[in-house]
Each structure stands twice: as C-alpha cells, then as structure tokens.
Amino acid sequence: MTDTTTPLITLHPDAQAQLFTDARTANTFTDEPVTDEHLRAIYDLAKYPPTAANTQPLRVLYIRPGDARDRLLTHMADGNRTKTAAAPVVAVLAADTDFHDHIPRIFPIRPELRDGLAADPAARDTMARFNATLQIAYWLLAVRAAGLAAGPMGGFDAAGIDREFFTDSSWRSLLVVNIGKPGPDAWFPRLPRLDYDDIVRHA
Amino acid sequence: MTDTTTPLITLHPDAQAQLFTDARTANTFTDEPVTDEHLRAIYDLAKYPPTAANTQPLRVLYIRPGDARDRLLTHMADGNRTKTAAAPVVAVLAADTDFHDHIPRIFPIRPELRDGLAADPAARDTMARFNATLQIAYWLLAVRAAGLAAGPMGGFDAAGIDREFFTDSSWRSLLVVNIGKPGPDAWFPRLPRLDYDDIVRHA
Numbered sequence: 001m002t003d004t005t006t007p008l009i010t011l012h013p014d015a016q017a018q019l020f021t022d023a024r025t026a027n028t029f030t031d032e033p034v035t036d037e038h039l040r041a042i043y044d045l046a047k048y049p050p051t052a053a054n055t056q057p058l059r060v061l062y063i064r065p066g067d068a069r070d071r072l073l074t075h076m077a078d079g080n081r082t083k084t085a086a087a088p089v090v091a092v093l094a095a096d097t098d099f100h101d102h103i104p105r106i107f108p109i110r111p112e113l114r115d116g117l118a119a120d121p122a123a124r125d126t127m128a129r130f131n132a133t134l135q136i137a138y139w140l141l142a143v144r145a146a147g148l149a150a151g152p153m154g155g156f157d158a159a160g161i162d163r164e165f166f167t168d169s170s171w172r173s174l175l176v177v178n179i180g181k182p183g184p185d186a187w188f189p190r191l192p193r194l195d196y197d198d199i200v201r202h203a
Numbered sequence: 204m205t206d207t208t209t210p211l212i213t214l215h216p217d218a219q220a221q222l223f224t225d226a227r228t229a230n231t232f233t234d235e236p237v238t239d240e241h242l243r244a245i246y247d248l249a250k251y252p253p254t255a256a257n258t259q260p261l262r263v264l265y266i267r268p269g270d271a272r273d274r275l276l277t278h279m280a281d282g283n284r285t286k287t288a289a290a291p292v293v294a295v296l297a298a299d300t301d302f303h304d305h306i307p308r309i310f311p312i313r314p315e316l317r318d319g320l321a322a323d324p325a326a327r328d329t330m331a332r333f334n335a336t337l338q339i340a341y342w343l344l345a346v347r348a349a350g351l352a353a354g355p356m357g358g359f360d361a362a363g364i365d366r367e368f369f370t371d372s373s374w375r376s377l378l379v380v381n382i383g384k385p386g387p388d389a390w391f392p393r394l395p396r397l398d399y400d401d402i403v404r405h406a
C-alpha cells in the first residue's frame with residue numbers, strides 16, 4: 001500500500017513541471033531581450049550545485065546580435081545557424097583549463113591542489129571538461145528556473161569558435177545554447193525516453 | 204526601477220532552496236533505506252532534460268550494502284571509503300559507449316545516425332561521456348527533488364570499477380554518488396562560489 005501522505009518526490013509539482021517534465025528545448029524565440037540582470041540571476045542559482053573540489057571551471061561568453069554574433073554563426077552547423085541568428089542572446093559555454101588559479105580562494109581547505117594541477121595539464125583538461133559539463137546542466141535548469149527557454153546545440157566547430165573568441169585564453173568551448181522567450185512553434189514533439197530498466201542495474 | 208511584480212527567477216523560492224541555494228553535498232547518512240520505488244521516481248524526473256540527438260547515454264548501477272558494496276569500497280579513495288561504507292545506497296554513474304544501439308527507437312527522426320556512430324568508436328566515446336555527464340547533473344538535482352541528499356565523489360579508481368562491475372560491458376564509470384537521508388553533521392561549511400564577473404564575458 002502506498003503512503004499517499006508522503007510523496008516520493010517532495011519538490012512541488014509546479015517546479016517539477018517547470019524544470020523537468022513540461023520544460024522543452026526551444027527552437028524559436030521572440031525578440032524580447034534578455035537583460036544582464038536576468039543573466040546574473042541565472043548564475044546566482046547555477047553556481048551552487050557541486051563540482052569536484054569546488055573547482056567551478058564553467059565559463060560563459062554571452063553574445064547578443066551584432067558583429068560577434070555574425071562571426072559565431074560562421075562556426076555553427078547548417079541546421080543550427082537560423083536558430084542562433086534569431087535568438088536574443090546566445091551563450092557559449094566553456095571550460096577554463098586554468099581553473100586551478102582560483103583554488104586558494106575557492107578551496108582553501110586544500111590550497112596545494114593548485115600546484116599539483118599546475119604541473120599536470122592533461123589532468124586539468126579532463127577535470128575542467130567534466131566539471132564544466134556538470135555545471136552546464138545546472139545552468140540549463142537555472143535558465144528554466146528563470147522563466148526562459150534554452151536551446152542547446154552540439155552542432156558547431158569547437159576549434160573554430162575557440163580560435164574566434166578564445167585566442168590567448170584558457171577557455172575551451174563545450175556547448176552553444178540559445179536562450180530567450182519561446183517563439184511560435186518553439187517545440188518539436190517530445191521524443192521517447194529510455195525506460196528505467198534500460199538504464200539501471202542493481203548489484 | 205525594478206518591477207517587483209515580475210521576479211527574475213520564476214521558480215518558487217522553496218524549490219530554489221531545495222535544488223540550488225540550500226541543498227548541500229552530504230557526507231553522512233542515516234541507515235534509512237532508499238526504496239526501489241524511490242530510485243524509479245528519481246529517474247522519472249532525471250530522464251527529461253536534453254541530450255544531444257536524445258541519445259541519453261547515462262547508465263546507473265545501484266549498490267546496496269553487501270558483497271558488491273564491499274568490492275566497490277576497494278576502488279574508492281581513502282578519504283571516501285568510510286562515507287561510501289555508511290550510505291544506504293551508492294550509485295555508480297556511467298556512460299554507455301554503445302548508446303547508439305537505441306537510436307532507431309529514441310531518435311526516430313534520424314535513425315541512420317546509429318550507423319554513422321557504429322563506425323566511429325572515438326566519436327561515440329566523446330559523445331557518451333559528455334551527454335552522460337549532463338545527465339549526471341540532472342540526476343543529482345532529481346535526487347534533491349526526491350527529498351534525499353547526494354554525496355558525489357570523484358576520488359575512485361575508474362578502471363578498477365570498470366573491471367570489477369563492467370567487464371564485457373560497454374559501460375564506463377564517471378562518478379560515484381552516495382545517496383540517502385542526511386545523517387548527523389552531514390555538511391561541511393559552504394565553500395565560496397566564483398563571482399559572476401569571474402566567469403562571464405560579453406561579446
């Protein structure tokens with residue numbers, strides 16, 4: 001018998017819908033701008049969930065319509081160029097491979113981790129990409145928490161974007177995401193999800 | 204002038220607290236079991252946010268106390284072994300490098316993507332790890348949505364865990380996470396987060 005007084009999911013159903021069950025990837029956007037204040041509010045949520053040793057390697061380049069956005073478009077896959085051209089703001093989400101420079105400030109319980117990582121660029125690259133990718137997902141749900149829709153796009157030339165925007169920088173692009181208010185016909189039909197028994201084993 | 208009738212974050216403040224601002228990584232757990240029904244409810248939220256081409260490469264091995272948990276402990280870093288030994292359930296979160304076999308069912312708009320990926324194991328490995336890592340973050344927030352606490356641990360021998368549990372399997376371990384109800388003194392003090400201006404640029 002199920003105890004109906006204690007739901008398994010304690011998050012409010014409206015919040016479940018806003019972040020998970022009803023939220024959708026947007027393919028069109030209105031021309032309503034996204035303010036800097038709104039972008040700051042997104043980060044003020046996205047910054048909290050965990051990263052390894054609190055390293056927080058995610059970096060974000062926000063691009064609004066103009067010359068930089070035109071240059072970005074040349075590195076997008078054909079199928080994504082029109083969507084990106086129509087979004088009020090586009091985020092290039094990147095991993096900072098020099099994230100270790102912040103360690104004495106953000107992981108003061110073990111500041112010497114900075115020096116170990118300074119000597120190991122390969123370990124830094126792996127750690128930066130893994131933890132920045134976790135943070136990208138936190139950020140995507142924070143965009144939804146801010147009442148906006150996100151349109152993540154994997155189809156782009158990462159090396160080209162890094163040359164265009166991150167020359168002489170330790171940032172490496174991982175994902176490009178359009179954000180804004182959803183426009184007309186913003187959603188495709190929901191695609192099927194794998195079943196629990198497809199993805200879970202017990203030991 | 205700020206319009207106080209339209210908050211920048213539309214997610215309910217209680218939900219912001221539960222998933223982002225008040226939620227913490229747990230280092231101790233009570234011995235209250237986590238039911239299979241609860242694990243299924245977590246996946247029923249975590250499965251929805253986006254992955255590239257809807258590929259959903261995340262796989263989860265749940266391990267409860269017993270022989271398998273004892274074998275897992277031998278692959279954990281010293282600092283994590285006691286925590287893992289005390290958790291009611293431990294999740295080994297993995298990427299399935301053969302995720303492409305599901306594509307005709309989960310991405311029916313472009314089933315031929317399966318064959319392209321079948322011929323390119325290196326691209327599959329990159330795609331599996333990136334998208335499973337996004338899904339790990341969705342899953343961590345879904346654990347919080349389920350009223351439980353998570354304790355992610357990067358300190359483990361991934362090759363050892365893969366040999367121990369994923370021999371003759373296409374699963375590759377990415378993160379080990381304790382879950383359960385938080386126990387006594389479960390939290391360390393909150394570590395500092397980077398400022399918006401540390402991580403954001405505009406172009």
